[in-house]
Amino acid sequence: MSAEIVNLRQARKRKARSDREARAEDNRVKFGRTKAEKQASKYERAVLEKTVDGHRLSASDDETPDAPTSSAE
Template sequence: MSAEIVNLRQVRKQRKRTDKEKQAEDNRRKFGRTKAERDDARRRREHLENQVESHRLPGPGSSSETETD
């Protein structure tokens, strides 16, 4: 009857890798978004910024006003 020889260093490293992968998977579920979701959010943000910018009134001292003396 012989016991299986176990290298404790390798077991610790494997356990650490497994724990790290589990943590990464949890983080992906919590915080991750797909590339399509990020692109869609970026397009929406740019569209809204363009809308706001196009409705902005010219301020004092802008070059669109003409001065007459």
């Protein structure tokens, strides 16, 4: 009847390492996105910002640059 001798320090480190790996895997599933997903959302955001900027009104739109002004006469 001989039991296997176990180094408790190494056993604790091994258990802590496996716990960290399990937690990291859970976080990757919850929060992780692939590179393609990140690039797709970045492209979509850029297109939306460009569309919004294109429809934005500015103060200079009230004055038409091609029309002659009455003070220039």
